[in-house]
Amino acid sequence: MDLNTVLSQLEPDNEEEVEKLLQQFNRENIHTFSFDPTEETLRIKLCQSVLTALGMQMQPGCQRTCLETLRILSRDKRVLAPVATKEGVLILGAMARLRAGEEDEEQEEEEEGDDRRGSREHVQSEAEERVVVEALKCLCNVVFNSPAAQQVSVEVELAHSLCARLRAAREWHHEVGLFTLRLLFLLSALRPDVRAALRREWHAVKLLTEVLEHTLDVRWVGPYEAARPEPQGPPMPAEDNERAMEALKALFNLTLSEAGGEEDDHQFRLVAAILRHLLMLKTETEEKTEEAHSHAVNLLNNLPVTCLDVLIDVPVQGGQEKYGGKNMDVVQVLLDFMEKRIDKGSNYKEGLTPVLSLLTEGSRHHREIRRFIKAQVLPPLKDVKIRPEIGTTVRNKLVRLMTHVDMGVKQTAAEFLFVLCKESVDNLLKYTGYGNAAGLLVARGLLAGGRGETQYSEDEDSDTEEYKTAKPFINPITGHVEEPMPNPIEEMTEEQKEYEAQKLVNMFDKLSRQNVIRPMGVRPDGTLAPLVETLCDPHDDNSGSDSD
Structure with a gap:
C-alpha cells in the first residue's frame, strides 16, 4: 500500500476510516515491511499522524490498530523522532496503563490485603487488554531502537511504573506480564542509571525474586529450600517459562x-x-529447558560465591554421606548441561564458558562440590595408553578445549581442570599432559611446577595400581604411554651413518652462514653471547698467550 495514499486519506478525527485504512496497511506490512530510504520522510509523517490519533479518545479496537501500525514502523530506527519524545512516551505509557507515582499507594493496599488495584486490572475487557499488550510491544521497540526514548523514559520514571505494575498484581494476562518484564529488562540493560535506581530505590531485586517465586510456584520447606518438583509431574507451562526467562534476564542486569x-x-x-x-524443573521441550538452565547459570555467576552453598544444603531432601551429607542433584544437572554445550561444538564463548566459570568457582570455594565434580570429570587414571584429548569422556572433551583457538574458551577450560586438581601442576599434568597444559602454566607463571594460591584441604588423591605401574613410561608432554619408536640408525652401515652425520653438519653450517641460526656460548658472567665472542672475549683474564 502506497504511503502517500495512506497519508492523504488518514484523517485522525475519523475513527472508522483510520481503523480501516491502517488495518490494510498492517496486513500488507506485518511480515514484509520495507525500509526504503526514499520513503523515510513519509514514514516519519505516518508515525506522527498515528501518534496524534492515539492522543484522541478512541475505541479499543482502533487504538489497537494504531498501535500495531506504530509497532511496525518502530522497527526502523530512523523514523522514531515523533515517538521518542516525552509526549510520545507518555501517550504509549497511558495506552499500556502505566501510571508513575502509584507504587507507594499500591504497596499500602497490598500490605492491608486490599486487592482493588489488581481488580481494576482484571475488569479490563479482552479488547482493552490487547491495547495494553500492543502498547508495551511498541514501548519495547522504541526504547530498544532510540537512545532519545531511553532518556525520556528515565525522565518520566517509566521503570518506576513498571515496578508498580509488577507489585500490584500477579494474575494479569500472560502477555501483559511478559512485555512488562521485557521492557524492564531493556531499560536495565541499556541504562546503568536506571539499573542503579531499580536496585537502590525501588527494590527491584526483591520484587523480581517474588515474581519468579510466584511464576515457578515455589513452595518453601526450609529457610532457603524449595520443595522438590514431582519427578513425574507435568512440565512447566510454556507461558510461565517465558515470563520466568524475562525475569531472570532483568535480575541478571x-x-x-x-x-x-x-x-x-x-x-x-x-x-x-x-x-x-528452576534447574530441577523440566519444560515442555528440551530446547526450552536448556534455555532456562542457561539463564539460571548466567544469574548464578553474578551471585556471591558464598551463596552457592544453598545449591547443595538441602537437608529435607537428603544428601550423600561421602560428600558431607550435601545434596549434589543440582551439581549433576550443571555437569550434564556443560557436557551438552560441549557436544554442540559451537558458540562456546556464550554457551559454555558461563557454566565452566560457575563450576570452577563452586569447586574452588566448596570442597564437596569439587570432590563430586572431580569424581565425574577426572576419575582415577587406569588406561594411560591413549592421549588425554582422544576419546568421548568429559575429561577428553575438556582437554581438547585446552587448545581451542578461542583464548577465553581455552583458559576457562584449563582453569576448571586446574581447580579440580587443587591447583597442583603435577596433578594437572597427570591428567592432561604438558603439551595441553602449557598455555595455562605460562599464563599463571607455573612452568616450574608448584601450586596456585588457593588453599585446598587434603583428601583422598590416590593413584590406581595401573597408573603407578605405567607412570615411569608416560611421556610427560603427551600424557600417555607411547609405543617405542624404532631406532632409525640400527640397520645402517657405518658408511651410511657417516654420510648422514656429514649431511647434518653441512645443514647447520649453511644455516649458520645465512644467519638463520647463531651458535651461542656462555660468558663467565653467565650471559649468552655468540660463540665467537665467548671464545675470544677481551675481558677474559685467560685470553692471550699461555702463562709460564
Missing part, C-alpha cells in the same frame, strides 16, 4: 555489580534457592 550487607546476602540466597528449584 540488576546483579551485575554486587552490593554488601546482610539484606543483600539474604536476598541473593533466596535467588540461589529459586534457581536451584
Whole structure:
C-alpha cells in the first residue's frame, strides 16, 4: 500500500476510516515491511499522524490498530523522532496503563490485603487488554531502537511504573506480564542509571525474586529450600517459562555489580534457592529447558560465591554421606548441561564458558562440590595408553578445549581442570599432559611446577595400581604411554651413518652462514653471547698467550 495514499486519506478525527485504512496497511506490512530510504520522510509523517490519533479518545479496537501500525514502523530506527519524545512516551505509557507515582499507594493496599488495584486490572475487557499488550510491544521497540526514548523514559520514571505494575498484581494476562518484564529488562540493560535506581530505590531485586517465586510456584520447606518438583509431574507451562526467562534476564542486569550487607546476602540466597528449584524443573521441550538452565547459570555467576552453598544444603531432601551429607542433584544437572554445550561444538564463548566459570568457582570455594565434580570429570587414571584429548569422556572433551583457538574458551577450560586438581601442576599434568597444559602454566607463571594460591584441604588423591605401574613410561608432554619408536640408525652401515652425520653438519653450517641460526656460548658472567665472542672475549683474564 502506497504511503502517500495512506497519508492523504488518514484523517485522525475519523475513527472508522483510520481503523480501516491502517488495518490494510498492517496486513500488507506485518511480515514484509520495507525500509526504503526514499520513503523515510513519509514514514516519519505516518508515525506522527498515528501518534496524534492515539492522543484522541478512541475505541479499543482502533487504538489497537494504531498501535500495531506504530509497532511496525518502530522497527526502523530512523523514523522514531515523533515517538521518542516525552509526549510520545507518555501517550504509549497511558495506552499500556502505566501510571508513575502509584507504587507507594499500591504497596499500602497490598500490605492491608486490599486487592482493588489488581481488580481494576482484571475488569479490563479482552479488547482493552490487547491495547495494553500492543502498547508495551511498541514501548519495547522504541526504547530498544532510540537512545532519545531511553532518556525520556528515565525522565518520566517509566521503570518506576513498571515496578508498580509488577507489585500490584500477579494474575494479569500472560502477555501483559511478559512485555512488562521485557521492557524492564531493556531499560536495565541499556541504562546503568536506571539499573542503579531499580536496585537502590525501588527494590527491584526483591520484587523480581517474588515474581519468579510466584511464576515457578515455589513452595518453601526450609529457610532457603524449595520443595522438590514431582519427578513425574507435568512440565512447566510454556507461558510461565517465558515470563520466568524475562525475569531472570532483568535480575541478571540488576546483579551485575554486587552490593554488601546482610539484606543483600539474604536476598541473593533466596535467588540461589529459586534457581536451584528452576534447574530441577523440566519444560515442555528440551530446547526450552536448556534455555532456562542457561539463564539460571548466567544469574548464578553474578551471585556471591558464598551463596552457592544453598545449591547443595538441602537437608529435607537428603544428601550423600561421602560428600558431607550435601545434596549434589543440582551439581549433576550443571555437569550434564556443560557436557551438552560441549557436544554442540559451537558458540562456546556464550554457551559454555558461563557454566565452566560457575563450576570452577563452586569447586574452588566448596570442597564437596569439587570432590563430586572431580569424581565425574577426572576419575582415577587406569588406561594411560591413549592421549588425554582422544576419546568421548568429559575429561577428553575438556582437554581438547585446552587448545581451542578461542583464548577465553581455552583458559576457562584449563582453569576448571586446574581447580579440580587443587591447583597442583603435577596433578594437572597427570591428567592432561604438558603439551595441553602449557598455555595455562605460562599464563599463571607455573612452568616450574608448584601450586596456585588457593588453599585446598587434603583428601583422598590416590593413584590406581595401573597408573603407578605405567607412570615411569608416560611421556610427560603427551600424557600417555607411547609405543617405542624404532631406532632409525640400527640397520645402517657405518658408511651410511657417516654420510648422514656429514649431511647434518653441512645443514647447520649453511644455516649458520645465512644467519638463520647463531651458535651461542656462555660468558663467565653467565650471559649468552655468540660463540665467537665467548671464545675470544677481551675481558677474559685467560685470553692471550699461555702463562709460564
